[in-house]
Amino acid sequence: MKNTPFQLQDALNRRIFLRNSAAAVGTAALAQLNGAISFPNYAPKAKRIIYLFQSGAPSQMDLFDPKPQMEKQRAKDLPESIRQGQRLTTMTSGQKSFPVAPSMFKFTKHGKSGMELSELIPNISGVSDEICLIRSMFTEAINHDPAITFCQTGSQLAGRPSIGSWLSYGLGSLNRDLPAYVVMTSFGTGRREDQPLYDRLWGSGFLPTHHAGVRFRNSGDPVLYLSNPSGVGRSMRRQMLDEIAALNQKDFQAFGDPETATRIAQYEMAFRMQTSVPDLVDTKNEPQHILDMYGPDVTKPGTYAANCLLARRLAERDVRCIQLFHMGWDHHGGLPNAIKGQCRDTDQATAALIKDLKQRGLLEDTLIVWGGEFGRTIYSQGTLTETNYGRDHHPRCYSLFLAGAGVKKGHIHGETDDYSYNIVRDGIHVHDLNATILHLLGINHERLNYPYQGLDMRLTGIAGNLVKGIVA
Secondary structure (H helix, E strand, O other), X not given: OOOOHHHHHHHHHHHHHXXXXXXXXXHHHHHHHHOOOOOOOOOOOOOEEEEEEEOOOOOHHHHOOOOHHHHHHOOOEOOHHHHOOOOOOOOOOOOOOOEEOOOOOOXXXXXXXXXXXXXXXXXXXXXXXXXXXXXXXXXXXXXXXXXXXXXXXXXXXXXXXXXXXXXXHHHOOOOOOOOOEEEEEEEOOXXXXXXXXXXXXXXXXXXXXXXXXXXXXXXXXXXXXXXXXXXXXXXXXXXXXXXXXXXXXXXXXXXOOHHHHHHHHHHHHHHHHHHHHXXXXXXXXXXXXXXXXXXXXXXXXXXXXXXXXXXXXXXXXOOOEEEEEEEOOOOOOXXXXXXXXXXXXXXXXXXXXXXXXXXXXXXXXXXXXEEOOOEEEEEEOOOOOOOOOOEEEEOOOEEEEEEEXXXXXXXXXXXXXXXXXXXXXXXXXXXXXHHHHHHHOOOOOOOOOEEEOOEEEOOOXXXXXXXXXXXX
């Protein structure tokens, strides 16, 4: 059937109505932020966050949660009184036994606090009096992708805004020439077939897209298409953007699509980044003793050490949220050798970042978070020998540490049982951690919401409590 002019007009009217409705929702959300609810809600302890995400789940009992009594239980089956019928992954559910695998690594006490840490992380151990170690984290997810998604977005289902996007939405940017939210990834000695990372982990979900994280690439231009094409100068680029902006402005006035306004803003940000980003990534003027502090990989673009140095430079430039994802911690087999490599990748640079921020006076208003998506099992996945073992996923308890603005220094929070299998004191759920992160940045997590599909959506859903025991 051929469309009549009236039918075409009706279709256009519906399209305009829907677009204007979307704009109205965005305007209402903005009004909510600028009106009755404003952020920060109170004086923040931190201005910015550097989130060092260790993708793949580091083994807590080999790094942060010593269990020397497990040597007496070596190769014995995990008691049912400890497992308590908790679910297993398909990778170990078919095992006939679950032999206890004590850590091969020694733990010693460090700092004024006497914090016991593994020999694998001597540099982090050297800054133990700066960190707040949580030994009682737990999560709801048992497989990597939903667990990482849950940590980053507060939901195991893809499509929600990441924590950095929520911070950009609630607090805005401190530097008009750089994004509010920058992401970097690295892959060192880990297996190349380990768990991948997806852009949605730093995506904006249902929030306006300019709140999404901007990922810096590991080679070439940090951001795609940042350089002008051959034969195009800066003045020509400026003229082109002005003409595109005029066209987009007409489209916005006609249809009210908020994403059109986002597109205009992002073009302008990209233009400013042509100057700000080359200066950011140019580290040739960094003193040699600073480069040495971060380790030999610091001059290799895309390494964890290089990204830690860039994180400090981003913090100096007041970027609100900086996230480093380091892959390769998924140790189902061959853990002793593999975890040594991961620690070589990350230990020195992590400690250097903390020390570097402190000596520049930036640690006092920067929050650092180091951790993965869940823990590992005390029992061995596969064959246990004197020199080798693997560990499966374990969501019931794991370790994570914070440092910097607003957290207790040289402090240990929470406790697990003798097998590092269950929490016996002061458990912290992922929602609790995210609520506390927001609190340290001056946000009441219950008030940071966005209307979507008839609900007031939050990073912490309908849960989450401030963990007062780790706040200074």
